[in-house]
Amino acid sequence: xxxxxxxxxxxxxxxxxxxxxxxxxxxxxxxxxxxxxxxxxxxxxxxxxxxxxxxxxxxxxxxxxxxxxxxxxxxxxxxxxxxxxxxxxxxxxxxxxxxxxxxxxxxxxxxxxxxxxxxxxxxxxxxxxxxxxxxxxxxxxxxxxxxxxxxxxxxxxxxxxxxxxxxxxxxxxxxxxxxxxxxxxxxxxxxxxxxxxxxxxxxxxxxxxxxxxxxxxxxxxxxxxxxxxxxxxxxxxxxxxxxxxxxxxxxxxxxxxxxxxxxxxxxxxxxxxxxxxxxxxxxxxxxxxxxxxxxxxxxx
Numbered sequence: 539x540x541x542x543x544x545x546x547x548x549x550x551x552x553x554x555x556x557x558x559x560x561x562x563x564x565x566x567x568x569x570x571x572x573x574x575x576x577x578x579x580x581x582x583x584x585x586x587x588x589x590x591x592x593x594x595x596x597x598x599x600x601x602x603x604x605x606x607x608x609x610x611x612x613x614x615x616x617x618x619x620x621x622x623x624x625x626x627x628x629x630x631x632x633x634x635x636x637x638x639x640x641x642x643x644x645x646x647x648x649x650x651x652x653x654x655x656x657x658x659x660x661x662x663x664x665x666x667x668x669x670x671x672x673x674x675x676x677x678x679x680x681x682x683x684x685x686x687x688x689x690x691x692x693x694x695x696x697x698x699x700x701x702x703x704x705x706x707x708x709x710x711x712x713x714x715x716x717x718x719x720x721x722x723x724x725x726x727x728x729x730x731x732x733x734x735x736x737x738x739x740x741x742x743x744x745x746x747x748x749x750x751x752x753x754x755x756x757x758x759x760x761x762x763x764x765x766x767x768x769x770x771x772x773x774x775x776x777x778x779x780x781x782x783x784x785x786x787x788x789x790x791x792x793x794x795x796x797x798x799x800x801x802x803x804x805x806x807x808x809x810x811x812x813x814x815x816x817x818x819x820x821x822x823x824x825x826x827x828x829x830x831x832x833x834x835x836x837x838x
Contacts, residue, residue: 579691692723770829
Protein backbone atom coordinates (compact mmCIF):
# COMPACT_ATOMS: atom_id res chain seq x y z
CA UNK A 539 0.00 0.00 0.00
CA UNK A 540 2.82 2.39 0.89
CA UNK A 541 4.51 1.59 -2.43
CA UNK A 542 1.28 2.41 -4.27
CA UNK A 543 0.99 5.75 -2.46
CA UNK A 544 4.59 6.58 -3.34
CA UNK A 545 3.91 5.76 -6.99
CA UNK A 546 0.83 7.99 -6.97
CA UNK A 547 2.79 10.79 -5.30
CA UNK A 548 5.53 10.48 -7.91
CA UNK A 549 2.94 10.46 -10.70
CA UNK A 550 1.27 13.61 -9.35
CA UNK A 551 4.67 15.27 -9.09
CA UNK A 552 5.42 14.46 -12.74
CA UNK A 553 2.01 15.76 -13.79
CA UNK A 554 2.60 18.99 -11.86
CA UNK A 555 6.01 19.43 -13.53
CA UNK A 556 4.47 18.79 -16.94
CA UNK A 557 1.71 21.33 -16.29
CA UNK A 558 4.27 23.87 -15.15
CA UNK A 559 6.27 23.39 -18.35
CA UNK A 560 3.11 23.76 -20.45
CA UNK A 561 2.21 26.98 -18.64
CA UNK A 562 5.70 28.33 -19.30
CA UNK A 563 5.48 27.41 -22.97
CA UNK A 564 2.07 29.05 -23.32
CA UNK A 565 3.37 32.16 -21.58
CA UNK A 566 6.30 32.35 -24.03
CA UNK A 567 3.99 31.86 -26.99
CA UNK A 568 1.76 34.67 -25.71
CA UNK A 569 4.77 36.99 -25.59
CA UNK A 570 5.79 36.19 -29.16
CA UNK A 571 4.39 38.81 -31.57
CA UNK A 572 2.37 37.61 -34.55
CA UNK A 573 4.08 37.92 -37.91
CA UNK A 574 2.59 38.34 -41.36
CA UNK A 575 3.94 38.36 -44.90
CA UNK A 576 2.52 39.56 -48.22
CA UNK A 577 2.74 37.33 -51.29
CA UNK A 578 2.18 39.05 -54.65
CA UNK A 579 1.66 37.18 -57.90
CA UNK A 580 2.89 39.96 -60.20
CA UNK A 581 1.39 38.32 -63.29
CA UNK A 582 -2.07 38.52 -61.75
CA UNK A 583 -1.40 42.02 -60.43
CA UNK A 584 -0.30 43.50 -63.77
CA UNK A 585 -3.12 41.84 -65.70
CA UNK A 586 -5.95 42.63 -63.28
CA UNK A 587 -4.81 46.14 -62.27
CA UNK A 588 -3.96 47.06 -65.86
CA UNK A 589 -7.38 46.03 -67.07
CA UNK A 590 -9.13 47.76 -64.17
CA UNK A 591 -7.37 51.12 -64.50
CA UNK A 592 -6.33 51.37 -68.17
CA UNK A 593 -8.50 48.78 -69.91
CA UNK A 594 -5.61 46.57 -71.04
CA UNK A 595 -3.54 43.71 -69.66
CA UNK A 596 -0.57 44.54 -71.90
CA UNK A 597 2.31 45.60 -69.63
CA UNK A 598 3.82 47.65 -72.46
CA UNK A 599 0.78 49.92 -72.49
CA UNK A 600 0.96 51.21 -68.91
CA UNK A 601 3.33 52.07 -66.08
CA UNK A 602 3.08 50.53 -62.63
CA UNK A 603 4.56 52.41 -59.70
CA UNK A 604 5.62 49.23 -57.92
CA UNK A 605 7.32 51.01 -55.03
CA UNK A 606 4.28 53.13 -54.24
CA UNK A 607 1.97 50.16 -54.61
CA UNK A 608 4.08 47.94 -52.35
CA UNK A 609 4.06 50.66 -49.69
CA UNK A 610 0.27 50.85 -50.02
CA UNK A 611 -0.03 47.07 -49.61
CA UNK A 612 2.20 47.19 -46.53
CA UNK A 613 0.08 49.99 -45.12
CA UNK A 614 -3.13 48.05 -45.77
CA UNK A 615 -1.69 44.94 -44.08
CA UNK A 616 -0.60 47.02 -41.09
CA UNK A 617 -4.23 48.11 -40.68
CA UNK A 618 -5.64 44.59 -41.00
CA UNK A 619 -3.00 42.83 -38.88
CA UNK A 620 -2.80 45.54 -36.24
CA UNK A 621 -0.98 43.49 -33.60
CA UNK A 622 1.41 41.84 -36.02
CA UNK A 623 4.79 42.71 -37.53
CA UNK A 624 5.71 42.44 -41.20
CA UNK A 625 8.23 39.78 -42.16
CA UNK A 626 8.58 40.92 -45.76
CA UNK A 627 6.83 41.25 -49.12
CA UNK A 628 7.41 38.41 -51.59
CA UNK A 629 7.10 39.50 -55.23
CA UNK A 630 6.73 36.67 -57.76
CA UNK A 631 7.24 37.37 -61.44
CA UNK A 632 8.54 35.75 -64.63
CA UNK A 633 11.71 36.57 -66.56
CA UNK A 634 13.50 34.96 -69.45
CA UNK A 635 16.13 32.56 -68.12
CA UNK A 636 15.19 33.96 -64.70
CA UNK A 637 17.36 37.05 -65.28
CA UNK A 638 16.02 40.18 -63.60
CA UNK A 639 14.75 42.97 -65.85
CA UNK A 640 15.69 46.53 -64.88
CA UNK A 641 12.24 46.99 -63.32
CA UNK A 642 12.50 43.76 -61.33
CA UNK A 643 15.97 44.73 -60.14
CA UNK A 644 14.61 48.06 -58.89
CA UNK A 645 11.85 46.23 -57.00
CA UNK A 646 14.38 43.76 -55.55
CA UNK A 647 16.37 46.68 -54.10
CA UNK A 648 13.39 47.95 -52.09
CA UNK A 649 13.51 47.39 -48.31
CA UNK A 650 11.54 44.42 -46.97
CA UNK A 651 10.95 43.03 -50.49
CA UNK A 652 12.11 39.67 -51.85
CA UNK A 653 11.77 39.11 -55.61
CA UNK A 654 11.37 35.49 -56.71
CA UNK A 655 11.47 34.71 -60.42
CA UNK A 656 9.92 31.96 -62.46
CA UNK A 657 10.55 31.58 -66.17
CA UNK A 658 8.86 33.12 -69.20
CA UNK A 659 8.10 30.88 -72.16
CA UNK A 660 7.99 31.93 -75.83
CA UNK A 661 4.41 33.18 -75.36
CA UNK A 662 5.39 35.37 -72.38
CA UNK A 663 3.57 33.04 -69.99
CA UNK A 664 4.90 32.58 -66.47
CA UNK A 665 6.16 29.13 -65.57
CA UNK A 666 7.10 27.94 -62.10
CA UNK A 667 5.72 30.93 -60.17
CA UNK A 668 2.95 28.97 -58.44
CA UNK A 669 5.44 26.36 -57.20
CA UNK A 670 7.65 29.14 -55.79
CA UNK A 671 4.70 30.59 -53.89
CA UNK A 672 3.82 27.16 -52.52
CA UNK A 673 7.42 26.49 -51.44
CA UNK A 674 7.69 29.79 -49.58
CA UNK A 675 4.25 29.63 -47.99
CA UNK A 676 4.76 26.07 -46.80
CA UNK A 677 8.29 26.66 -45.51
CA UNK A 678 7.42 29.83 -43.59
CA UNK A 679 4.33 28.23 -42.05
CA UNK A 680 6.20 25.03 -41.13
CA UNK A 681 8.93 27.00 -39.32
CA UNK A 682 6.33 29.24 -37.59
CA UNK A 683 7.89 32.27 -39.27
CA UNK A 684 4.43 33.65 -40.08
CA UNK A 685 1.01 33.38 -38.52
CA UNK A 686 -0.84 35.15 -41.35
CA UNK A 687 -0.27 35.35 -45.10
CA UNK A 688 -1.87 37.95 -47.37
CA UNK A 689 -1.94 36.42 -50.86
CA UNK A 690 -2.59 38.68 -53.86
CA UNK A 691 -3.38 36.29 -56.68
CA UNK A 692 -6.14 34.45 -58.45
CA UNK A 693 -4.85 31.25 -60.07
CA UNK A 694 -6.47 27.93 -59.13
CA UNK A 695 -2.98 26.39 -58.98
CA UNK A 696 -2.45 28.37 -55.75
CA UNK A 697 -4.94 26.14 -53.91
CA UNK A 698 -2.21 23.65 -53.01
CA UNK A 699 -0.05 26.48 -51.63
CA UNK A 700 -2.93 27.63 -49.41
CA UNK A 701 -3.60 24.10 -48.17
CA UNK A 702 0.09 23.53 -47.42
CA UNK A 703 0.35 26.69 -45.31
CA UNK A 704 -2.91 26.00 -43.49
CA UNK A 705 -1.71 22.49 -42.69
CA UNK A 706 0.98 24.04 -40.49
CA UNK A 707 -1.40 26.42 -38.74
CA UNK A 708 -0.98 29.62 -40.76
CA UNK A 709 -4.04 31.60 -41.83
CA UNK A 710 -4.18 32.62 -45.49
CA UNK A 711 -6.05 35.77 -46.51
CA UNK A 712 -6.78 36.20 -50.21
CA UNK A 713 -6.58 39.71 -51.65
CA UNK A 714 -8.12 40.28 -55.05
CA UNK A 715 -8.38 43.12 -57.55
CA UNK A 716 -11.76 44.49 -58.54
CA UNK A 717 -12.87 43.05 -61.87
CA UNK A 718 -14.72 45.36 -64.31
CA UNK A 719 -17.02 42.42 -64.98
CA UNK A 720 -17.23 38.85 -63.74
CA UNK A 721 -14.43 37.40 -61.60
CA UNK A 722 -10.67 37.28 -61.98
CA UNK A 723 -10.02 34.72 -59.21
CA UNK A 724 -10.69 30.99 -59.35
CA UNK A 725 -13.62 29.79 -57.24
CA UNK A 726 -11.70 26.83 -55.72
CA UNK A 727 -9.14 29.33 -54.42
CA UNK A 728 -11.89 31.48 -52.91
CA UNK A 729 -13.29 28.41 -51.13
CA UNK A 730 -10.00 27.42 -49.50
CA UNK A 731 -8.74 30.66 -47.96
CA UNK A 732 -9.53 31.95 -44.47
CA UNK A 733 -10.73 35.38 -45.59
CA UNK A 734 -11.18 37.45 -48.75
CA UNK A 735 -10.75 41.13 -49.54
CA UNK A 736 -11.04 43.07 -52.79
CA UNK A 737 -8.88 46.10 -53.59
CA UNK A 738 -10.84 48.54 -55.71
CA UNK A 739 -10.20 51.04 -58.49
CA UNK A 740 -9.46 53.90 -56.09
CA UNK A 741 -6.73 51.83 -54.44
CA UNK A 742 -4.88 51.25 -57.72
CA UNK A 743 -5.49 54.53 -59.57
CA UNK A 744 -2.48 56.35 -58.04
CA UNK A 745 -0.08 53.58 -59.10
CA UNK A 746 -1.19 52.58 -62.60
CA UNK A 747 -1.21 54.93 -65.59
CA UNK A 748 -1.19 54.67 -69.35
CA UNK A 749 2.14 55.37 -71.00
CA UNK A 750 2.01 58.82 -72.56
CA UNK A 751 4.30 61.76 -73.23
CA UNK A 752 6.02 63.34 -70.18
CA UNK A 753 3.42 64.39 -67.62
CA UNK A 754 4.54 68.00 -67.38
CA UNK A 755 5.18 70.49 -70.13
CA UNK A 756 8.07 72.88 -69.77
CA UNK A 757 10.11 70.44 -67.71
CA UNK A 758 13.81 71.22 -67.70
CA UNK A 759 14.79 67.55 -67.50
CA UNK A 760 15.31 64.96 -64.81
CA UNK A 761 16.03 66.59 -61.44
CA UNK A 762 19.01 65.47 -59.37
CA UNK A 763 18.57 63.32 -56.29
CA UNK A 764 19.61 66.23 -54.09
CA UNK A 765 16.96 68.44 -55.71
CA UNK A 766 14.28 65.86 -54.96
CA UNK A 767 15.58 65.31 -51.43
CA UNK A 768 15.41 69.07 -50.80
CA UNK A 769 11.81 69.18 -52.06
CA UNK A 770 10.92 66.36 -49.67
CA UNK A 771 12.30 68.37 -46.75
CA UNK A 772 10.56 71.49 -48.03
CA UNK A 773 7.18 69.74 -48.07
CA UNK A 774 7.73 68.33 -44.57
CA UNK A 775 8.42 71.85 -43.28
CA UNK A 776 5.31 73.18 -45.01
CA UNK A 777 3.12 70.38 -43.65
CA UNK A 778 4.37 70.92 -40.10
CA UNK A 779 2.81 74.37 -40.25
CA UNK A 780 -0.28 73.49 -42.28
CA UNK A 781 -1.21 70.12 -40.75
CA UNK A 782 0.07 70.67 -37.23
CA UNK A 783 2.89 69.10 -35.26
CA UNK A 784 0.65 66.53 -33.55
CA UNK A 785 -0.53 65.17 -36.90
CA UNK A 786 3.00 64.98 -38.24
CA UNK A 787 4.52 63.36 -35.17
CA UNK A 788 1.88 60.66 -35.53
CA UNK A 789 3.70 59.52 -38.69
CA UNK A 790 6.98 58.77 -36.88
CA UNK A 791 6.11 55.26 -35.57
CA UNK A 792 5.58 54.11 -39.16
CA UNK A 793 9.08 55.05 -40.36
CA UNK A 794 10.29 54.31 -43.03
CA UNK A 795 6.77 53.85 -44.44
CA UNK A 796 4.15 56.53 -44.99
CA UNK A 797 0.41 55.80 -45.07
CA UNK A 798 -0.73 55.39 -48.67
CA UNK A 799 -2.79 58.59 -48.73
CA UNK A 800 0.05 60.65 -47.21
CA UNK A 801 2.59 59.17 -49.61
CA UNK A 802 0.35 60.04 -52.55
CA UNK A 803 -0.08 63.62 -51.31
CA UNK A 804 3.71 63.90 -51.00
CA UNK A 805 4.20 62.61 -54.55
CA UNK A 806 1.63 64.94 -56.11
CA UNK A 807 2.94 68.02 -54.33
CA UNK A 808 6.55 67.19 -55.18
CA UNK A 809 5.72 66.70 -58.86
CA UNK A 810 4.06 70.11 -58.89
CA UNK A 811 7.11 71.79 -57.37
CA UNK A 812 9.59 69.97 -59.58
CA UNK A 813 7.47 70.16 -62.74
CA UNK A 814 8.55 66.59 -63.37
CA UNK A 815 6.76 63.23 -63.10
CA UNK A 816 8.18 60.88 -60.46
CA UNK A 817 5.92 57.98 -61.53
CA UNK A 818 8.05 54.91 -62.06
CA UNK A 819 11.17 56.76 -60.81
CA UNK A 820 11.91 54.52 -57.81
CA UNK A 821 15.27 56.12 -56.94
CA UNK A 822 13.83 59.64 -56.94
CA UNK A 823 10.80 58.53 -54.94
CA UNK A 824 13.16 57.18 -52.27
CA UNK A 825 15.08 60.47 -52.22
CA UNK A 826 11.80 62.36 -51.82
CA UNK A 827 10.84 60.25 -48.81
CA UNK A 828 14.34 60.45 -47.36
CA UNK A 829 14.25 64.25 -47.47
CA UNK A 830 10.79 64.27 -45.93
CA UNK A 831 11.80 61.92 -43.07
CA UNK A 832 15.13 63.70 -42.47
CA UNK A 833 13.40 67.01 -41.85
CA UNK A 834 10.56 65.52 -39.81
CA UNK A 835 12.87 63.48 -37.54
CA UNK A 836 15.13 66.48 -37.02
CA UNK A 837 12.19 68.31 -35.40
CA UNK A 838 11.62 65.65 -32.70
